[in-house]
Structure formats: structure tokens, C-alpha cells
Amino acid sequence: MLYRENGQFKTSYAADQQIFPIAQDRWAILAIVAFAFVGVPLLVDEYLFRAILIPFLILALAALGVNILVGFCGQITLGAGAFMAVGAYAAYNFHIRIEDLPLLMSLLLGGLTSAVVGIFFGIPSLRVRGLYLAVATLAAQFFTDWVFLRVPWFTDNAASGSVSVSNLRIMGWQIDTPVSKYLFCLAFLTIFALLAKNMTRCAIGRQWMAIRDMDVAAEVIGIRPLFAKLSAFAVSSFFVGTAGALWGFIHLASWEPAAFSVDRSFQLLFMVIIGGLGSIMGSFFGAAFIVILPIALNQFLPALGGLFGVSISTAGVSHAELITFGALIIFFLIKEPHGIARLWSTGKEKLRLWPFPH
Amino acid sequence: MNRQFGEAILDLKNVSLVFGGVKALTDISFDVREHEIRAIIGPNGAGKSSMLNVINGVYRPQQGEIILRGRHFARMNPYKAAKAGISRTFQNIALFKGMSVIDNIMTGRNLKIGTNLLLQAIWWGPARREELAHRAKVEEVIDFLEIQHIRKTPVGRLPYGLQKRVDLGRALAMEPSILLLDEPMAGMNVEEKQDMCRFILDVNDQFGTTIVLIEHDMGVVMDISDRVVVLDYGRKIGDGTPDEVRADPEVISAYLGASH
Ligand SMILES: Nc1ncnc2c1ncn2[C@@H]1O[C@H](COP(=O)(O)OP(=O)(O)O)[C@@H](O)[C@H]1O
Numbered sequence A: 001m002l003y004r005e006n007g008q009f010k011t012s013y014a015a016d017q018q019i020f021p022i023a024q025d026r027w028a029i030l031a032i033v034a035f036a037f038v039g040v041p042l043l044v045d046e047y048l049f050r051a052i053l054i055p056f057l058i059l060a061l062a063a064l065g066v067n068i069l070v071g072f073c074g075q076i077t078l079g080a081g082a083f084m085a086v087g088a089y090a091a092y093n094f095h096i097r098i099e100d101l102p103l104l105m106s107l108l109l110g111g112l113t114s115a116v117v118g119i120f121f122g123i124p125s126l127r128v129r130g131l132y133l134a135v136a137t138l139a140a141q142f143f144t145d146w147v148f149l150r151v152p153w154f155t156d157n158a159a160s161g162s163v164s165v166s167n168l169r170i171m172g173w174q175i176d177t178p179v180s181k182y183l184f185c186l187a188f189l190t191i192f193a194l195l196a197k198n199m200t201r202c203a204i205g206r207q208w209m210a211i212r213d214m215d216v217a218a219e220v221i222g223i224r225p226l227f228a229k230l231s232a233f234a235v236s237s238f239f240v241g242t243a244g245a246l247w248g249f250i251h252l253a254s255w256e257p258a259a260f261s262v263d264r265s266f267q268l269l270f271m272v273i274i275g276g277l278g279s280i281m282g283s284f285f286g287a288a289f290i291v292i293l294p295i296a297l298n299q300f301l302p303a304l305g306g307l308f309g310v311s312i313s314t315a316g317v318s319h320a321e322l323i324t325f326g327a328l329i330i331f332f333l334i335k336e337p338h339g340i341a342r343l344w345s346t347g348k349e350k351l352r353l354w355p356f357p358h
Numbered sequence B: 001m002n003r004q005f006g007e008a009i010l011d012l013k014n015v016s017l018v019f020g021g022v023k024a025l026t027d028i029s030f031d032v033r034e035h036e037i038r039a040i041i042g043p044n045g046a047g048k049s050s051m052l053n054v055i056n057g058v059y060r061p062q063q064g065e066i067i068l069r070g071r072h073f074a075r076m077n078p079y080k081a082a083k084a085g086i087s088r089t090f091q092n093i094a095l096f097k098g099m100s101v102i103d104n105i106m107t108g109r110n111l112k113i114g115t116n117l118l119l120q121a122i123w124w125g126p127a128r129r130e131e132l133a134h135r136a137k138v139e140e141v142i143d144f145l146e147i148q149h150i151r152k153t154p155v156g157r158l159p160y161g162l163q164k165r166v167d168l169g170r171a172l173a174m175e176p177s178i179l180l181l182d183e184p185m186a187g188m189n190v191e192e193k194q195d196m197c198r199f200i201l202d203v204n205d206q207f208g209t210t211i212v213l214i215e216h217d218m219g220v221v222m223d224i225s226d227r228v229v230v231l232d233y234g235r236k237i238g239d240g241t242p243d244e245v246r247a248d249p250e251v252i253s254a255y256l257g258a259s260h
């Protein structure tokens, strides 16, 4: 069957406002989600879960959060790592301090705490933008780095801020194998992605985009910048904080503040730039790209070197990684600010016309 | 013409606005009656756009006040103005470039949205119903402006004339009682101008919307407006029906002076 929307006439606005108005897209997405839940656990080995799939799911969730703020609302943040840290450490404190608090609650409360902190660090966005706002969010990064290293209460008096959790279970289901961790994170990501999609196609999403595209005009039609911007900071930090809690609890199980350093903040920002600003799908593309690229280079470069009789060291590979990222960021910022997601949709548009390009 | 106007719905009293050393507006007073089409004309830099910006609170005048339906506003702001039923278009189109035509016009419904963020996030019950009801309203605007064929197009890809029309659509979606139009026909060809004139007259006629219009094309102004304010270097030099204004010696000399 060709990729067409011919014959799929919309008879109501409800049909026209579906997430995927084209039937083929709908089926494809359903198939991918079903495969992710059922097929992948049967096919994939432990290494792949640990090294690629679980980090991908959690970072995609964080990238979604960053994209809401940067891509949809047009604010800038260099503090995403900080909000992951707040989510992780807040969830940890709820987990150890409140007895018998369900795991799910700890994680979500971690996200909520991060949302509150996000609103606080979002306040400067009401007065400044661009570079100045970037610096203000960077302050969040340094502040949390400091707090979790130096204030013992937050880490239950652990030396150098390193904490750990164990024996995680949800409704009697033990989350200890890579498969169970994978499924747990996948469920989170699926639900959060749906929430993000709904928000961005509703009134609140239009408020964010209006502020991003033309803030004076947005005010004139009655959008309050205060509410639009701070809600974007809150929702974004909620997503990022929840991702941080998952990163700590599920992926690492024991961690210290360095797990959420400024490097992480930059990594998340790169994900949304490469993946596609202002696109839900783009957040996935970006996360996949950044998780897979280093591993691919690790496999590929030494092999390539071998062909030419040169041996490439691990240090060489990690340099190559930085160079590739740098080049790609510059390429996307200049050539395609909407990232891989735009390349993807342009491709689909071509496919819709194929094989008759005119 | 036999047109009925109500009371003064909007009254500007002794408005003065200064930017640094530039006197954009000096002691301007005029009123706008309900249901009329009120034009503001004047040479470039006369302060026309500044006047609209004062009315809906984008600029804060140093002196003067705005009386809207009997309510006094010393400090107007865009949000209050929107709440009070004032909407507007911009001289340099200020559409939301990254959004489609539909979404741009949907933003005009913003003040009428009642559901909160959480309901919207789960796309549940009231949020979904509300979204669809507003969509139906927006489709009416789209039909009215005859832009059905571009409803899904990102506005950045549209030609200038259509962008102006979408800008009007967004303002109309607010169902305003007062509509401020800043040079809605600038840069258009004759046919597009005629369409735009027709839309303006229809809005005024069908919905009873009061319109304050800035326009350069004298023919258009004289044709469609009920009363005209003339500004020059930030001062009011004329006010009256098109015929009165056209015969005013001061207005004539300002226009002849400006063309040198
Ligand atoms: N935001 C602003 N900052 C500084 N000067 C301004 C601003 N807006 C308008 N002006 C000045 O006010 C005067 C009137 O401008 P404007 O209202 O745009 O005139 P018009 O719309 O009649 O062409 C001009 O001298 C212009 O330079």
C-alpha cells in the first residue's frame, strides 16, 4: 500500500485533531509501541538493555522535558542536569524518609519537587532572555552541584553525596532484571510522551509557542507571559526531574552528584537541537542519536583504522566523538534548526507524493 | 449613508507619549463611538501606530487617560485590553511563524479557554470538548475570510497578503468589540485590497464591531470610514467626517508638506 491519505476524509474536527491524522502513521506507531513492549524483551540481550535501551528511554524522557522548554516555549536552559539531580535526590529523600511510600510516588514526588525548583529558577525568564537566561539556568546547575555535595541532610549524611537504593518493587513486582527495568522506563516514557503531545496540541501548547514566536503579539491576545513561561518551566522540570529520578533509581541504583553534572545539561540540549526543536518525535531521534553515536564510533572507528593499518586509541575515539557532535550541532543550527525530525517529515512529504513528484 | 452609532465606547483624553527625546504623541484627544469605523491617518512617523499601541496598552503614555465604556484606565496593559474586548492586527505582521494557520487563529481563543493544564495534558472530557468547540468557532472565521485552502499551512510559507488575512483572523477569533487595524492593506495589490475592504465592512456590519483603522490609501479611507482623525508630528490636526477632513486647509498643507 502506498503512503497516502487519499480517501481518508475527515468528517469531524475530532478526527482531524487526532495525534496522527494519517492512518498509516497511526498503525506504524501502534506497531512500534507494541513491538517495544512485547518484541524487544524477547529478542534483546542484557548488554543492549543496559548500555543502550534503558539510557535511551530515560534520556528521551529528559529530552522531552528540555524540548518543551527550549523547543516549544523558546526559553533556553543550561540547567537540565540540575533538574535531573533535584528529581533524583528528592525522590531518594522521599524514598528513605517516608516509610512504605510506594516507589511510583517517590519518583513522581521527585519530579514534582523538580517542578517547584524549576519554577523558581524560571523567574529570571520574566525579565531576561537569551544569554542572560542561559547564565541564570547555569546558576541552577552550580547551585545543585554544590548543595548535593555539601549539605549532608540531602544525601542522608553520605560522604561525597553518593547514595544508593535497592530492592525496588512496584505492587509486588521486583524491578531488578534489565528487562523489568526496561519495561518500567518504557511505560514511563510512553505515558509522558502522550501527556506532552496532548499539552502541545492544546491551548497550553499554543501559549508556549506563541510566546516563543512573538511575545508582544501573544500578550495582545491575552496570553500572560508569566503563566506561559513558568508553566513551561514547571512542566519541563517535572519531566526532567522524573527522568533524573529514574536515572538514579533504575539505571544507576547508586550515584553521586557528578552523574548530573553540567555535561549532562549540555548533552540534553544537544539532543533537542540535533533531534528537532519543537518536536516530540525529535526528542526521541536526538536521544537515540546521542546514545548510539559513541557506541557506534567505538565499534566503527577502530575497525576503520584497522583497514588502513592505523590503530585508534580509546582517547582517539572519544575525541572523534566530540568532534562529530560539534560538527553536527553547527550543521543543524545553520542548516536545519528543526533537526532530524524535520528531515524525517520532509522525507514523509516526498513519500506522500511518490512516485509522482508533481 | 444611513448609519446608526452608539455612545462613545472609547475616549482618549490628552494623551502624550515620549520616547527619549522624541515626542511621538502630544496631547491627543478623540473618541470612538460604538459600531463606527474610525480612521487614523497621517504621514509616516506621525504617531499613528503609537496611538494604537497606547489604546491597547503596549505603550504607556506619560500623560493622559483612556476611558473604555466609562471605565478609566490611567495604565492600560495588553492583558487588560484583551479582557476588555480589544483586539488588533499589526503593521509588521506579528504572526506566530512556527505555527499553522489554524493554530495561529486558535490562539485568538485563548481568553475563552476554561480548562486547566492537567485536563489538557490528559486530553480528557471537558478539555477535549472545549478544544473541538473552539475549533468549530475558528473554522467559522476561516470560512468568513475564505482561507480554507491554507488552514494547515505554516504561516511562514504564506505570501504577504494572506498573512495579513490570517493576522485579521486571529484578531477576529477573539470576538472583539473593538478591533484595531494597523495598515491592514499596506503592500497589497488592488484585488487584495478590495477583499480586505470587504472583510472590514462585513465585520463591522455583521458583528457590529467597532473598528479603528490606520490606512495610507486615501481612497480607501474616504470610502469606508465614518470619521477620521488626522495626525502630524504627533499632534492632532484634524478630526471629522471624510468630507470635512478633506476640506480642512491644515490637513491639505500637512499632506502637501509631507510629499516634498
Ligand atoms: N518603540 C519605540 N521606541 C522609540 N521610538 C519610537 C517607538 N515607536 C515609535 N517611535 C517613534 O515615534 C514616532 C511615531 O512613530 P509611529 O507611531 O510608528 O508612526 P506611524 O505609525 O504614524 O508611522 C516616530 O518618530 C518613531 O520613531
Ligand SMILES: [Mg+2]
Residues within 6 Å of the ligand: B048, B049, B050, B091
Ligand atoms: Mg505605523
